[in-house]
Amino acid sequence: MKRSPADTEASARKITRRGLLLGGLQVSFAAMLVGRMRYMQVEQADEYRDLAEENRVKFSLIPPARGLIHDRNGVLIAGNEQNYRIVMVREDAGDPEAVLTRLRKIVWIDDADVRRALDEMRRRSPFVPVTVADRIAWEDVAEVAVNAPALPGVTAEVGLSRLYPRANDFAHVIGYVGPVSDYDLSKLVDPDPLLQIPRFQIGKSGVEAKMELDLRGSAGTREVEVNAVGREMRELGREEGRAGDNIQLTVDADLQAYVQARLAGESAAAVVMDTVTGDVLAIGSAPTFDPNKFVRGISSKDYNTLINDIYRPLAAKPAQGTYPPGSTFKMVTALAALEDGVIDLNETIRCNGHVEVHSRRFHCWKRAGHGPVDLAKSLRESCDIYYYEIAQRVGIEKISAMARKLGLGERHDLPLSAVAQGLIPTKAWKREARGADWVVGDSLNAGIGQGFVLASPLQLTVMTARLATGQAIHPRLVRSVNGVETPVRNDGPLDISTSHLEAIRQGMYEVVNARRGTAGRSKIVGDDMRMAGKTGTSQVRNITTAERARGVFRNEDLPWERRDHALFVGYAPHDNPRYAVTVVVEHGGGGSKAAAPIARDVMLQAAYQGQPPLEAYPSNQRGTIRSRQRDIEEMLEMPHAEREKAAEGRA
Incomplete structure (x- = not known):
């Protein structure tokens, strides 16, 4: 059917409106795109430039x-x-x-x-x-x-x-x-x-x-x-x-190497400290290990060997290990009693080999007893009965206070792993930790450095330095950081009578230099380097009445882990103290036999800053000493990996 002119005109107007609408939409869309492109290219140019850079940088x-x-x-x-x-x-x-x-x-x-x-x-x-x-x-x-x-x-x-x-x-x-x-x-x-x-x-x-x-x-x-x-x-x-x-x-590498070599074959610790500055000059622990293996990735075999060794080579014994100090603690008990006035310098106490307290017998190490004992003799011959008596008189609170004054029971501020606080007991401590009251027997045991008392070799060295100088010196391990000196810490004179300290020093001098001194075989010859000190033997097991009746087992007859610890503390020169030394030999037996000889060698090495002359030793020991010096010289010349094998051979 033929469309009329009016219909054709109306259709044309509709097409024109649609075209204009579509054209308008297209123009608007194009304008938006242009605007967006301008925004991105101009307004956000820096941001997208950074994103592009991040893709290639x-x-x-x-x-x-x-x-x-x-x-x-x-x-x-x-x-x-x-x-x-x-x-x-x-x-x-x-x-x-x-x-x-x-x-x-x-x-x-x-x-x-x-x-x-x-x-x-x-x-x-x-x-x-x-x-x-x-x-x-x-x-x-x-x-x-x-x-x-x-x-x-x-x-x-x-x-x-x-x-x-x-x-x-x-x-x-x-x-x-x-x-x-x-x-x-x-x-x-x-x-x-x-x-x-x-x-x-x-x-x-x-x-x-x-x-x-x-x-x-x-x-x-x-x-x-x-x-x-x-x-x-x-x-x-x-x-x-x-x-x-x-x-x-503050440590001296050569002295440290000597200490490690001298301790080889033992499970032991040694500390050398400058009594004036508090500088720790050597701090040895034996046996030791090669830390380079841990850096590179230690094998399971090597690690298991270390952790299964009964000598505990991974333990840092000088600062981390704590031990009953034994007779090296007797100076603390004596000073507490002197300062409290319960004894005087000339009083004697009779030692018959044992004393009974509340139906319990406490023994002296010398079964027959020491007879009449004054302060000097009690230290020189290490009489236990003397300290049982004065410990009862003065009591644990004052003994503990004196111990802390001398640096025991304190966690010294050194950058070492697990620095131990030790244990200086009190009545309150026992009630809280053990749920029991303090008894007289506890005081007797504490008086000779047994019972609950525990101290590290580092703490015993601080104690010795303070006894030697009368100064509240603190140990220092870091000498400087980037050339900036770390200050020496000294809290000044100890609040202890000078005459009482002198009496203790005289007793310690006789321990090493008197005829009946327990460390007489470890004396240093030469008036300019005389050493003062104190031996200690701390029990790690109880001795039963039956065992005492049939005879106490010698340490040599016991398994290694049941033997007594051997200790020695000392300083030198006795009249102008400069070095304090502590040696602890785990399960080493007697302090005079196992620890004191090592301490003397270490002391001389520190004082002479190298191998001492044979003339520093008693003449009847020089052959043995020279042989030992040669062995250590040979060990120090070995590569480090071979030293431990050599040490195992000496064990």
Whole structure:
């Protein structure tokens, strides 16, 4: 049917309106696109430029060099060495297992390391690098670089790793570092980003752990350009971090090495301290171990050998170990009684070999007794009955107060692992800790350094230095940090009568130098270096009435772990004290036999700053001493790894 002109005109008007509408929409849309493009290209140009840069630029942290540790004379005892390693970033690798398979065709990698790396990648963020192989050869680094296109996400890099050139000598002082663990991170509220760097090392024990923040330093940053597959093209910028602080200790490396060699074959501890400054000159623990093994990753076999050794080589015995001080505590009891006025310098107490208190018999080490005993004789011959009597008179509270005044029962502020507080008991302590009242027998035992009393070799050395000088000196292990001297701490004169201290010193002098002194065989010849001291033998088992009746077993006839501990504390020169020494030989038997000879040798080594002349020893001992000196000289010339084997041969 033919359309009328009116219909045709109406249809044309509709088409025109639709065209205008569609055209308008198109123009509006085009305008929006132009506006958006202008907004993005002009208004947000800087933001998108940054996003584009981030696609081709990577930022990474540069680990700082860990601070160095030196001895008092500048000898390096903890340093750094170059270490090549292979790291992988899961995000860049795509399929880590496939990449590792290709990598193992180029570089030998242990199965355990592969499993560890894959496990760590699963646990960590995908962009965090994970160490696949550590301490690799330069040839392996070159192979990885050549094959980089086939190994996405894999990088060979160089870093620094800790090195202990003096190895075993300082294991219990310096401690060691190791890779950051999940446990380490869990203890921190706001962990340093440095700790996310693969296999980053932090202090695990000793000075390394206690001064971690000083030694760690702060990270630098590195900006590099990478291509589409993540391969580094060039370095765009670098900002170096701050190296860790360098620390100088008070310890003398040569004296420390001698102490370790002299203790070889024993389970023992020794401390040497400057009585004027409080500087710890040596702090030895035997047996020892090589801390480098922990840095590099100790094997299960080596670790099990250490933890199963009954001599406990991992224990830092000088500061961490606590022992009944035995007769080395008698000076404390005597001073408490003198200061309280319950005895005087000339009073004598008769020793018949035992004393009965509340139907219980307390024995002297000398079964027949010492007869009449005054203060000097009680120290010189170590009479127990004398101290049982005066301990009853003065009581535990005043004995404990005197002990603390002399530095016992105090956790000394040194950067060492697990510094022990020891135990100086009181009546309140026993009620709280044991749920029982204090009895007279407890005071008697405490009076001779047994019972509940415990002290570390470090604490006994502080006690000895204070007795020798009358000054409340504190021990110091860190001499300086980055060249800034650590202050000496001395709280001034002890609040103890000078005449009472002199009486104690005279008794300690006679212990070593008088004919009947318990340490007479360990005297030093020469008036300018005479030593004063006190032997101690502390029981680790109870002696029954039946055993006393048939005869007490000799230490030599008992299993090693049931033998008495041997102790000696001393200072020299007696008339101008400069060095204080403590030696504890675990289960060594008598202090006069096992500990005093070691203490004398160590004292002379410190005083002469090297091997002393034979003339410093009694003439009838010089042949034996010369033979021992040669043995130690040979041991000190051995590599550290061989010293422990030689020590085992001497045990």
